[in-house]
């Protein structure tokens with residue numbers, strides 16, 4: 193099978209718990225499949241945020257709970273993470289989160305619409321070996337993709353705990369005329385994500401990027 197995009201993720205089997213399996217049965221209630229659906233839903237909210245690779249969903253649940261007037265679209269391919277988010281949505285009676293449970297580039301490959309006020313990417317897979325750098329999600333092509341779906345007055349937040357990836361991201365933004373540095377972080381978070389914590393525990397610094405659409 194020919195893939196449209198080089199995978200930017202490792203399909204982790206992970207252990208799926210009973211609770212996650214149970215939650216995944218109702219995934220369709222919380223799913224979005226296309227941009228039109230997101231645009232229609234976003235009309236009922238003040239802002240629309242996209243978090244790509246939400247992992248164990250700590251951040252998106254925190255954001256959604258603290259910003260009930262914003263719509264949060266979470267994208268992830270990792271089934272146990274998706275199951276955790278569905279459980280979190282149900283347990284906290286959250287009604288402002290929808291899930292795109294596939295490679296985000298398949299969503300962003302649709303006809304562009306300016307719908308996102310903010311795009312958040314916390315610790316994208318680092319692909320540390322040089323021969324795998326081509327799999328890194330953040331590249332010139334990807335920045336163009338997200339740019340096409342961002343509103344005029346919008347911003348993007350990216351963090352990584354891999355210095356070499358941070359250098360690459362910094363270079364990309366410097367060369368790229370679609371974004372300019374922003375002094376404001378587009379969102380507040382009160383704790384580290386699983387991968388931010390892991391980086392810290394393993395002695396790595398966290399590099400953060402805040403840019404706004406030009």
Ligand SMILES: C[S@@+](CC[C@H](N)C(=O)[O-])C[C@H]1O[C@@H](n2cnc3c(N)ncnc32)[C@H](O)[C@@H]1O
Pocket residue numbers: 200201202244245246247248267268269270273294295296297313314315316317318329385386387388
């Ligand atoms: C290193 S983990 C970080 C998870 C979480 N943000 C955190 O900080 O704990 C990166 C996540 O991005 C997801 N991911 C990678 N490429 C993706 C893509 N193209 N579309 C959606 N999710 C993706 C992976 O499945 C993985 O769960």
